[in-house]
Amino acid sequence: MSIGNSPEDDRPSFTEDDRPSVGRALQEARIDAGLTVDEVSTATRVRIPIVHAIEQDDFSRCGGDVYARGHIRTIARAVGIDPAPLIERFDAEHGGRPAPTPAAPLFEAERIRPEPRRPNWTAAMVAAIVAVIGFVGFTLFKGDDQGTKNPVAEGTPTAQSGKPSPDKPTPTKPGDQKPDPGNSAIAGAPKGKVTVLITADEGRSWISAKDHNGRLMFDGLLEQGQSKSFTDKQRIDLVVGDAGAIKLFVNGKEVKDDFKPGQVERLSYTKGDNGADPEVG
Incomplete structure (x- = not known):
């Protein structure tokens, strides 16, 4: 049979x-x-x-x-x-509802590919710090060099010491302002396509994403604080291992849903969705 x-x-x-x-x-x-x-x-x-x-x-x-x-x-x-x-x-x-299961060992039966290698964030952070220090040092050295090569002519009033020049901007360090995931999702949502942004806001969560043809776009863990965005011309299908740990933005709008910690959700979004309840696949 x-x-x-x-x-x-x-x-x-x-x-x-x-x-x-x-x-x-x-x-x-x-x-x-x-x-x-x-x-x-x-x-x-x-x-x-x-x-x-x-x-x-x-x-x-x-x-x-x-x-x-x-x-x-x-x-x-x-x-x-x-x-x-x-x-x-x-x-x-089965003995009642247990405490939420950590996201690390979840869904081995559903895994399609092994977890990809994570980027070396420590090396990237060190490189960024070195770049900032070099930029600040170069700016200060350039200002001192210009002060020695351009003496003030006789009769010209000298600038008051201790006051910065109004035309010279103060350099800022990357990271002084943290981007708002919601603003990024709105600005990065192209028209005529479906865009999904996932941020691991409350903890790490396993994410699997496919395009409208069923091709795998991502399959792995998002650590707390990390974000991942996906774009397709028709539909994006998601499996979220710990839905209570994430924030979800669809086509520039935050999805307001009561996801529980440890809850597994299968979600499907199209280019016409605006942050309302998802289509259950």
């Missing part, structure tokens, strides 16, 4: 349990919606073996309770039922 070709082939034969389990409830809702496992996997980006395991109440392939809840919530929305009762049932059967 081919897997996922006919929804009616998957209908369970149980009749005696008036309150179906989490997996059975998802399976029945999928069949009632006329969807196959393949179609649910395509719509939610949850792999086919994991969908089959969840429908059999086997959550061991989800990577932990936090991610199992995320799968249940995403699949429930895809088949058209309310995920809240299923989450409550899952929590009751």
Whole structure:
């Protein structure tokens, strides 16, 4: 029998349990919606073996309770039922909701590529400091040199000592003003395209981003304080491992959503979105 070709082939034969389990409830809702496992996997980006395991109440392939809840919530929305009762049932059967899981080991079942090498920020910072010191020293040396080569002629009033020249700007160091991610997102949002900016504001979070053709744009960790932006002409699909740790800007507008710490979110945005609730993929 081919897997996922006919929804009616998957209908369970149980009749005696008036309150179906989490997996059975998802399976029945999928069949009632006329969807196959393949179609649910395509719509939610949850792999086919994991969908089959969840429908059999086997959550061991989800990577932990936090991610199992995320799968249940995403699949429930895809088949058209309310995920809240299923989450409550899952929590009751698995000892309640645990403390948020750190983002480092998350979603190994969903990882597509190994984590890319991080840039050497220490070396970049040292180079920036050296450049600033050199610029300030050059500016001071140039000012002293001009003072010795241009003596004041007789009868010309001398400039008052201790007062800077109004035409000479005071050099500023890079980093004196921190850019606002919101302003950057608005200024950098090109018209006719979809632009997504993610900032790890409250902690580090694992991010996976794909373009409208399904090509992987980024897959890795954002450390706290880091940002990443993505642009596509039609759509950007995201998987966020710790949604409560990030700030999200879509087409120059901040997404105001109550993401919880440790919560896994699958989000989809198009060029017509303006920071409202995302399309659930």
